[in-house]
Amino acid sequence: MIDFSIFNNIPIFYISPDIKRALGLELVLPNYYIVCSFYNPLVDMVRKRGGKVFCLEESEKDAVYQIKNSGQLLGHPKVLEFIQNKSKGQTPGILAFKPNLKIDILCSQYGFKKLINSSEINEKFENKINFFEITKKYFPDFHLxxxxxxxxxxxxxxxxxxxxxxxxxxxxxxxxxxxxxxxxxxxxxxxxxxxxxxxxxxxxxYLNNSFTILNNCCIYKESVLVGPPAIQLSGIPELSENKFITCGRQWPAIDLSKEDENIINSVSEKVGLLMAKEGYRGFFGLDFLIDKNTGKIFLSENNARFTASTPFYTKLELGMQSIPLMIYHLASFFSLHIDISYNPHIVGSQIIVRKTSDTQHMLLNDLKTGKYKLNESNLEFLGEEYDPGELNQNEFIIIKEKENKKVQENEEIARIETKNSVLNKNYELKNDIKKLLAANEQSGKELSNQ
CATH class of the missing domain: 3.30.1490.20 (ATP-grasp fold, A domain)
Incomplete structure (x- = not known):
C-alpha cells in the first residue's frame, strides 16, 4: 500500500464546474474535497465510496448555470462558506484544472494556498503561439x-x-x-x-500521415518525472467527423519504437527543466507529432497544467500501486518529501464520444453512468460504480453527459474508460469497441429503466 499519511492534516479542495476534472485522489486523501457546479451521477458514486463532494447545483439549481469556470465557482458565497467550514482553521489548498486570474486573485484575497501555477506562467508555456516560439528557439530539431x-x-x-x-x-x-x-x-x-x-x-x-503522442509529466524539486507515452485518438470516424478533434487516448502507444520513446522522454525532461527555471512547478503534459513518412518527431503543444487525461491516468496509477504524479504535484507545492520512484507501465484507454448527428450515439444517451461488460453484442450493466483502476478484462465504464444538456456538434456526449487497448495496428478501433458503440439501442433503454 502507498502511504499518503503526510497529507492527513491538509485540507485540499479541487474546484471544478465538472466533477470529472477533479477525480483521482478523492478516495486516498482523507481531507480531499471536490467542489463542483453541476450534478452528475458520479457525485453519488464518489460519496458512496467515502469521497467528499460539494455540488452547488444541489442547493443553487438556477444560479449554477451562470458559473462558467472554476474561478467563478471558487468565488461563490456558498463555496467559500464550505471551504471555511471544512478547513477548521487550517489554510485550505486550492486545486483547479487550469490556472486563471480569478483564482489567483481569490486565493490572495482569502489567504488560500494556491496549488497550481499562476495564470501568467501558464500563459507563457500553454499559449500555442508562445510555445511555437519556444520550440523554435530552444528545440529547433523538433520544431515544425x-x-x-x-x-x-x-x-x-x-x-x-x-x-x-x-x-x-x-x-x-x-x-x-x-x-x-x-x-x-x-x-x-x-x-x-x-x-x-x-x-x-x-x-x-500539414503532415498528411502523422499521429499524436502525448504524456503526463511533473516537476518535483530538481527532477522532471515523465510518464509513459500515449497515442491520441483523433481522425477516427466513429468518434468524430473532424480529424483535428481529440477523442481520447490509449496507453501504451502503438508503433512507437524504444528509440523514439527515449527521445520523447529526453525532450520532455528538457522542456520541464526549462519551465522550472521560469518558476513552474508540478504537473504538465506535452504533445508530439510523429511523421510516419519520415519518422521525424515534432514538439507540438505544452499543456502547462493538469491534462485532460489526469483523472483517468491517476486512477490507473493507483491501480498499479504507483505513486501518482498528482501526489508529486501536491508535494511540490507543499514542499513535502517523497522518494522518487516513478516508472509505471500504464495500460488503459479513454474514449471521448462526440456528437456527430442527432441519432448516431443515441444508445450512449440512454445508458446509465456506471460499469458494464460487453457480452457478444449486448451490454451487461454491472452497477453504478466508478474506478477505472479496478476494472477487469472486458469491463468498461461509461460516463454520459446530463440528459437535459444541450450538446452542440462535436461536443462530448459520453466517455468510455477501460484497462484495455482500443486501437489495432492500423489505428482503427478494435472490433469489440465498435460493438460497444453499436450495441443496440433497445438494450440501452432496458438498462436505463432498471
Missing part, C-alpha cells in the same frame, strides 16, 4: 515549420509557397482541437480570415 502573425496580415500565396497545400492554422488558445483549421484552398483561407482578421495565429505545414 511555420510562421506566426495576425491572420489579416498574412498572405495566402506566401503561405502556399512556403508550406504547400494543405496547411494548418491554429489560434493561441483552444480546446480539443476546436481552434485548429485545415486550409485546403484559398476559399478556406479567406473565409477564416474574414471571421478572425485580428487574431494572432500560427500557420504550420
Amino acid at each position: 515549420k511555420g510562421t506566426v502573425g495576425n491572420l489579416g496580415d498574412l498572405n495566402f500565396k506566401v503561405m502556399e509557397k512556403e508550406l504547400s497545400l494543405p496547411f494548418v492554422v491554429q489560434f493561441g488558445h483552444g480546446w480539443a482541437g476546436k481552434t485548429t483549421f485545415f486550409i485546403k484552398n484559398e476559399l478556406d483561407w479567406e473565409n477564416l480570415k474574414e471571421k478572425f482578421p485580428q487574431t494572432l495565429v500560427k500557420v504550420t505545414k
Whole structure:
C-alpha cells in the first residue's frame, strides 16, 4: 500500500464546474474535497465510496448555470462558506484544472494556498503561439515549420509557397482541437480570415500521415518525472467527423519504437527543466507529432497544467500501486518529501464520444453512468460504480453527459474508460469497441429503466 499519511492534516479542495476534472485522489486523501457546479451521477458514486463532494447545483439549481469556470465557482458565497467550514482553521489548498486570474486573485484575497501555477506562467508555456516560439528557439530539431502573425496580415500565396497545400492554422488558445483549421484552398483561407482578421495565429505545414503522442509529466524539486507515452485518438470516424478533434487516448502507444520513446522522454525532461527555471512547478503534459513518412518527431503543444487525461491516468496509477504524479504535484507545492520512484507501465484507454448527428450515439444517451461488460453484442450493466483502476478484462465504464444538456456538434456526449487497448495496428478501433458503440439501442433503454 502507498502511504499518503503526510497529507492527513491538509485540507485540499479541487474546484471544478465538472466533477470529472477533479477525480483521482478523492478516495486516498482523507481531507480531499471536490467542489463542483453541476450534478452528475458520479457525485453519488464518489460519496458512496467515502469521497467528499460539494455540488452547488444541489442547493443553487438556477444560479449554477451562470458559473462558467472554476474561478467563478471558487468565488461563490456558498463555496467559500464550505471551504471555511471544512478547513477548521487550517489554510485550505486550492486545486483547479487550469490556472486563471480569478483564482489567483481569490486565493490572495482569502489567504488560500494556491496549488497550481499562476495564470501568467501558464500563459507563457500553454499559449500555442508562445510555445511555437519556444520550440523554435530552444528545440529547433523538433520544431515544425511555420510562421506566426495576425491572420489579416498574412498572405495566402506566401503561405502556399512556403508550406504547400494543405496547411494548418491554429489560434493561441483552444480546446480539443476546436481552434485548429485545415486550409485546403484559398476559399478556406479567406473565409477564416474574414471571421478572425485580428487574431494572432500560427500557420504550420500539414503532415498528411502523422499521429499524436502525448504524456503526463511533473516537476518535483530538481527532477522532471515523465510518464509513459500515449497515442491520441483523433481522425477516427466513429468518434468524430473532424480529424483535428481529440477523442481520447490509449496507453501504451502503438508503433512507437524504444528509440523514439527515449527521445520523447529526453525532450520532455528538457522542456520541464526549462519551465522550472521560469518558476513552474508540478504537473504538465506535452504533445508530439510523429511523421510516419519520415519518422521525424515534432514538439507540438505544452499543456502547462493538469491534462485532460489526469483523472483517468491517476486512477490507473493507483491501480498499479504507483505513486501518482498528482501526489508529486501536491508535494511540490507543499514542499513535502517523497522518494522518487516513478516508472509505471500504464495500460488503459479513454474514449471521448462526440456528437456527430442527432441519432448516431443515441444508445450512449440512454445508458446509465456506471460499469458494464460487453457480452457478444449486448451490454451487461454491472452497477453504478466508478474506478477505472479496478476494472477487469472486458469491463468498461461509461460516463454520459446530463440528459437535459444541450450538446452542440462535436461536443462530448459520453466517455468510455477501460484497462484495455482500443486501437489495432492500423489505428482503427478494435472490433469489440465498435460493438460497444453499436450495441443496440433497445438494450440501452432496458438498462436505463432498471
